[in-house]
Amino acid sequence: MTHPITARQLFQTAYESRYTWDENFPGYSADVQLVQGDEVYTGKIRINRDLSVEVTGVADEQVEEGIYTQLRDIVTHRKCTNFEQSHGEHEFSLGQEDPNGAIEILVKGDSMGSNYKVRGNEISQVSRVMGRMAFIIDTHASLDTGSGYIATRYDATFRNSKTNQVTSVLKFEDTYEKIGDYYVMTKQIVQEYKDGTRTTTEFSYSNIKLLEPAAVS
Template sequence: MKNLKEQSCKDIFKNAYEKRYTWNTDFKGYKGKCTYLFEDNSYEGEFLLGEDFKPEIKNIDEENIKKSIASQLFEVCIHRVKREFNSVHSENNFNLLKSSENGIEMNVSGRNEGDKYRVKDDCINMVYRKIHGTIIEIFVEEFFDTGVGFLSKKYTSQQINPKTLESNSQKIEYKDEFINIGKKDYWILNSRSIKYLNQNQEEEIQKFVFEDLSLLK
């Protein structure tokens, strides 16, 4: 039988997990116009994101820009997939690390040994996960309540070396805006700003804008 702390942490995490915003299972994809802004440069094109989550960027010739836009679309949509809690975390246990004004922090034992999460106000505001041999650490500063689930609106992301546990990338700041399209509460990324320091320790901002959005049938 699980001890009380382990059981309650799992319940707390499950509740927050199930309150994340996800798309309906009948999602067919969407399309629209895309704009990439960096310094004084602007690139405008069109995109189509099918139900296979493979973005297609049109009317932009620069391959690096197309890849950058496509990666943002893919990264956002992959987090909108609805996956039942038990299918993802049935082999994990959640153990209390500490509780503070920032939330309830817990680590994972079992299948995803070493992962950590923090939950506050029914939202997961810290993620510390090993993905493809690298630890990704995310802190969410602000959430957007869609009415049918929460979306991360303002957050930071950084890579951690799993051997030294030291950062091996700079901290990147994200700010997202969303818009509701369709008749079934489909909240779609409207814009994303990415802020970071370049090699000269100067602040740079990339911005992605997605407009004229419509669902595929």
């Protein structure tokens, strides 16, 4: 007799199917170029073995901060985190199945008010409410690395949680390449729709080099 799969099992499988960097990840350095309209900025970036982020040589402090934030997001998604550590305290229950075959996973006990949708072995939607801000991230395409999936095309819709009014929509398109044993982002195009205008920002990473492992004395 087969037991029906539980919401926790469904979510845990999808969570553990994400592509993450392993404990041997050495970090990497790269040149960065950011293009927004007519403006072009360049600099250097470094993601260290401990997953700390450095951005240097960018002429505009605000742009440098934007690149830093984007790299911190990359690290958050590539960091290998134990399921029990992240979600051990949470209660999961099954919600509705949508027309695309994604199953809603409802969560109790999460401080960020998170709910999810899982399609196959992938998390296809993340929904969170944080104070006055609510957002939903929908994944439309992903890369199968052979050792986990990476979302490559996804939208984030931000709303005022009190009025439900949409405040902005971000559309992302990410490109990854395998450098040595690790997949790293080489390009990200972000389109932001806000107050009736569209802004396109393009991040490009080149001259990517894995850092040398620390010598053991």
